[in-house]
Amino acid sequence: MSGPHWLFGDQLGPHFLTPGAEGPARDAPVVMIEALSVLRRRRFHRAKAHLVLSAMRHRAAELGDRVRYVRAETYRQGLREALPDAPVTVHHPTSRAALRLVRSLDGVRVLPARGFLVTHDAFRDWAAGRGGRRLRQEDFYHWVREGKDLLLDGGAPAGGRWNHDDANREPPPRGAPVLGAPRPYRPREDDIDEQVRADLDRWEREEGIRFVGRDGPRLFPASRREALAALRRFLDHRLAGFGPHEDAMLAADPVMSHSLLSSSLNLGLLDPLEVVTAAEDAWRAGRAPVHSVEGFVRQVAGWREYVWQLYWHFGEDYRERNALRHHTPLPEWFLELDADAVTARCLATVLAQVRDTGWTHHIPRLMVLGSYALQRGWDPRAVTDWFHRCFVDGYDWVMLPNVTGMSQYADGGLMTTKPYTSAGAYIHRMSDLCEGCAYRPGDRTGERACPYTTGYWSFAHRHRAVLAGNRRTQWAARGLDRLGDLDAVLRADRRWDGRPP
Template sequence: MTHAPNSPSSGPSDAAAPLPATVRNLVIVLGDQLDAQSSALQDFDPTQDVVWMAEVAEESTHVWSAKQRIAVFLSAMRHFAQDLHARGLPLAYTRLNDADNMDTLALQLRHAIAQLKPAALVLTAPGDWRVLHSLRAVATEHQLTLDLRDDTHFFSTVREFAAHAKGRKQLRLEYWYRELRQKHGILMDGKDPVGGQWNFDADNRESFGKAGPQNVPLPTRFAPDATTQEVIALVNTQFAGHPGTLHTFGWPVTRTQALVALQTFIDQRLPLFGLYEDAMWAGEAWLYHSHLSCAMNLKLLNPREVVQAAEDAYRAGQAPLAAVEGFIRQILGWREYVRGIYWTQMPDYLERNALNAQAELPTWYWTGDTDMACLRDAIGQTLEHGYAHHIQRLMVTGLYALLLGVKPQAVHQWYLSVYVDAVEWVELPNTLGMGQFGDGGLMASKPYVASGKYIQRMSNHCKGCKYDPALSTGETACPYTTLYWDFLNRHEVMLKKNPRMAMQLKNLGRLDATAREAIGVQAAVHRQAQRPLAPTGPAV
């Protein structure tokens, strides 16, 4: 059955704009393509084209998706469908609980083709290799042209990144970032970077100190309307056994809400974002971060307007350069860089495992039930909100998995499952490459490894924790510290080839054979204790 929305307080319904008798283009809009200005809609003719959207279970079960992630996609899709209907665009929309829902995008698209008999399919390039090739196969099967269009949401194209990468022995974010800064004139004074340097990362590494964060603005959250409440009820019923909860749901699910979230960040959080972007504090999920990645990845916000708002704040004297440059680098730099890595390296990238890590993911990653305070806090807030900031992901949950030796594909599936902003093009390189060094250094110049002393320095998690980050052996030794030295010891030969690891290996060299053996024994005991006793998640 096809559906369209009839009011902001309802989900997609039968009151749809009439569908053309003869369909020229069936325009596919995916759940992370909720952009009224997307390339797929640029030449849309309501007299002969139809927008096609489908909620399907596969997108929530191919990995064991958390409830917050499922709800944000479904609610945003339904609100976007309402907007399309308000604009008078013919829309074929299938809800998750429709009787004729076939559970996968491919099957649902086949059904729509049989009903509507379009002459061609139009699609903005997806953010997931699996989805792209599934839809391509359907087009081929039906001998239909698939007009695959560039995703103009981004500053760059995959072709431009491939040209940048061609012939380089190593890929590094910094060079790509500078190239885009110059091309788009962002934070530039003529040909020179504003402030005389490209990168102010060294100024953005402060911790909160003993007093902790002070006067942190309240997060920008949105009370669920009737449409979102309907989605929450649906997710709690149909995906009852999935991780997480929905009682805190408040993510922006419309463009209007996303613009409010953007402006509030610029006004209230951006000035202190840079200084404390790497800091953590127990029980403080939001701090000075933007919380905009979900809205951008759903395409409710365009990165150009986000970057422009940040630069305007600097130019107006409302935020310091270090904060603005650090924030813009996350979007113009990292976001564009990881997308280029993903599309130039897939599908083989997904299987890379340079460190031959084979351990299973501990089951408590799905519950937060661990006696390690930093992990308990990071995982707990992740399951509650579908969110953790980048240092919690890289240097708490990611670092522990790397040191433990978890298979990077398992870590990838967890990150893709639990975060509301997770779409594979951005999540996979950040996890497998940056977090787990699974690509052997393609994404990042070295493994991001540290002992528990890093977490102690950047947070208050170690205060009151049963483990001591200064100890690598003994009953109260911090598992991070034990596993850190064990990691360096196990991979010493490989790491010696990387000059950026020289200082850490020099410190390893100060440990005698007895100390190394004791660390290895303690690491093995800890690793054995984390082995799952049951499969992680249901068979889906």
């Protein structure tokens, strides 16, 4: 019999069991381990814990007698119970902590990572070939497209341009509460979900394990079959309308035309190559315009892949970066996802979306949640941990570069060229979230001063030197000199210190 292969809970698709020189042996027995210690260490969103456990158990049910499924306190204990002496293979895990673990175990052979388009070796060669130049996401994206022959037309980029972002930044239609896109795929729960929910209840009751957020009906795929159905639904009914409003926000329509495939990709239920090639096929068949397809391909083959590679490239000390010296702890209302305590309509709406579903799309994450944390000077390591715990698609490799680098600018510009924050005017332009709010996006002072507007100018004041030295933010520093009421703005902003806005 072939040697056994260990599957982590985010390695659940068939491509993690494909045999070959860098894969497990054909028909190798499989080991899967539920480690309760993972849930003890952090207060995860309950919907996230439900999704991961449901996905693992669905995969085990598919594998049948081929799998040894162990429930233990730790991975180390589980592996000892399943395989006391036998050597085992495992694909490169997705976190540094898991990689340290598997490398510390006797008899474990680590195979190359799967579930991504570019190997670590190929990325290192590309980065070395840059000759010390900045590892720009756009350059990386072009390189991936060329290397994988993605969305090319006679060797040139489809539609004549590599990037169609200028066609994908439209605000939402004014006066329309919803975008009107066809509904996304939603799975039906089954007996496995019922057992997962019972176990989560019991662990809370008997093991002292605590969660945040609500565990309503499962909204995201937990099996390969469900993930493929979600992909087909997006490609056939939602991809065509994805592009123009991908950066827009609507209070009553948090999903809009987004794919909702990130959790399936990050659980390993879908392979990114099959996803982006299927999107390209939709364009070639005339079912979706090039700007929508390119925008989606950029998310998967560009940004997702870039984040994965930078997680490993930047090194372990990257999580300790704090270039802006932000140390304020996260307030209790934010940690508890207490949207009802918040008056500002944009923040209350987005926080409620996270509380109820464990998900919101990339613009609320960056420009509502992340921007507020940046303006308040919250500790970037704590903010990163919060995003990791509270999102169904959140993993260490996902959130460390996305939050530490892009959202909180804690790396001082290694990843992005400027801090991403704005006054209330941006939220007003790109959403309907300011309608009916107790605050006015244009007000800097007074009882109706917008906390994002006061926060923006307070942030600019604290970090004037940083902004003035960056050609992309010089105008923000100069804008401070034109504010005749800066002292009043700063006083208005201090009212939110530690309190929900």
